[in-house]
Amino acid sequence: MRLIPIECVKKDTVLGKTIYDSEGRILLKKGVKLTQLLIQKIKELNILSIYIIDEYSDYEIEDIIKPELRQKAVKILKETFNDIQRVSSFHNFEKCSLINYSKHELKYFENISNISEELLDNILSNKNLLISLVDIKNMDNYTYQHSVNVAVLSLVLGISLKLPKRKLVQLCSGALLHDIGKTFIDKDILLKPSKLNLEEFNIIKTHPEKGYNFLKNSYDINTNSKLIILQHHERVDGFGYPYGLNGNKINYMAKIVSIADVYDALTSDRPYKRAMCPSDALEYIMSNSGTFFDYEMAKVFTRVIIPFPSGTIVCLSNGDVGIVEETFPNYPLRPQVKILKSDNEQIIGSSVNLLNELSLVISGIQYEA
Known part of the structure; x- marks a missing residue:
């Protein structure tokens, strides 16, 4: 099984990994032979790369978590973020926080905690902690799929750094919610199919504070998880945002999520840019260790990613x-x-x-x- 751009897929190629729609329903099961019509339908779904099986790669690359668990996590995040947008529509965006939520609505955040434990347990049950699979993203579900992938990458790095289980759950919850502030950003900016201008980028840069402010008064969400949301765009050299923190002033777990966030973003297809291959993304992480990223963490991260899986x-x-x-x-x-x-x-x-x-x-x- 190997990952190739959709424009390189030929008729009668065998699909190597199941494709899901934006609601998590199976569209095409792995093993199906792709016709020209099916290839066109995949393109129309804004899926820009797929896994195939051919004479060069006739075996499967195992995902580090179960596919059904990945889809469950995406569904929970989508419901959570959509509900925040719904509640926010009745309140001032700047003043909206969990105090506006009823007990019924708070169940979404209980679900985040529960799915964090499920993801951790699933990864811990996997003897192989190396990641060789790049998750295929549907552009409509990018934010949720990206957040789940960042959580998985963060957990693998956190386990390699020997964090205790309690902190790994906090790490996972923070990683799942790291982009929650984007629910308060105009969708026209978030979904813009071309590069952002300076004004738009400055608006995007407000999402860590917006997310943190939304959750800061919640006693149900751990402080580490909240600081991940606030600090995942800080850089160890002090040139990140929102506060320009440096070195050990940045939360330890936020530095983990920072690496996972950038790696997944670089290896993901977007409407305005194609994905960077995993090896180039790893080179980027390594070349920016000590400036963007914590040097020791980046070094460990490069040991848990397989940029060239067998069959490449x-x-x-x-x-x-x-x-x-x-x-x-x-x-x-x-x-x-x-x-x-x-x-x-x-x-x-x-x-x-x-x-x-x-x-x-x-x-x-x-x-x-």
Whole structure:
């Protein structure tokens, strides 16, 4: 199974991962053979990349959480955010907070806490804590799918950093709600299909404070979770927002979510930009460690992400094309590659271990061999 842009999908290709609609209902099950009509329907859903199974990648990449749990989390977040918008429509946006909520409406935040524990338990039950799957996002559900993915990435990093279970649940709840302030931002700005201008970006930058102010008086939501919402766009060099905090002045868990948030955003398709491949996103995280991101956390993060899952077709720096056969712990950018194409016909079919061939690097991902 490998991820390819929808425009590269050919007729009769086998779908590798189930596609859901914006309500979490199954649209196309994995294993279906794609006709030209189905490919067009996928494009119309604003799904820009899909997983396929072909002769180069005939096995499945396992998601670190169960697909049904992922959809359940997306549904809970969608209901929560939509309800906030509904209540806010009856109150001044700036003054709206949980004090405007009835006990019935507060159930949504109880659900967030419950789903956080479910996500954590599901990940802890998985012996493999490496992430090799990029989640496919429907543009209509981007905010909710992004928040769930940030929570999953944050949990894996938090577990690797040996956080206790109590704090991992707080981390997950904060990650799920990190963009809650965007419910108070004009949808025309949030859903703008092109790059934001400076004025629009400054409005977007108010979402951490808006989200924090909405929840700050709630005794049901932990302080760490609230600080994640407020500080997930702060940078360790002090040039983030909203307050320009630096170093240890930034909440520890907020620094975890900051890395997960940026990585998932970079590897996600958006209407105005295509996703960055996972290896380039990892390079971005590593090159900005110590400035944007906590250096030690970024170093650990690069060990839990597999940017080139088995079955990925890659181009090597010498011009050869190969398929990834195996990825090694702690060395995500230097897998073992089987050569598919080369000017030297004698090495076609042989394997190259990039841990040993230090003069070679992967220069990019290809979608056809």
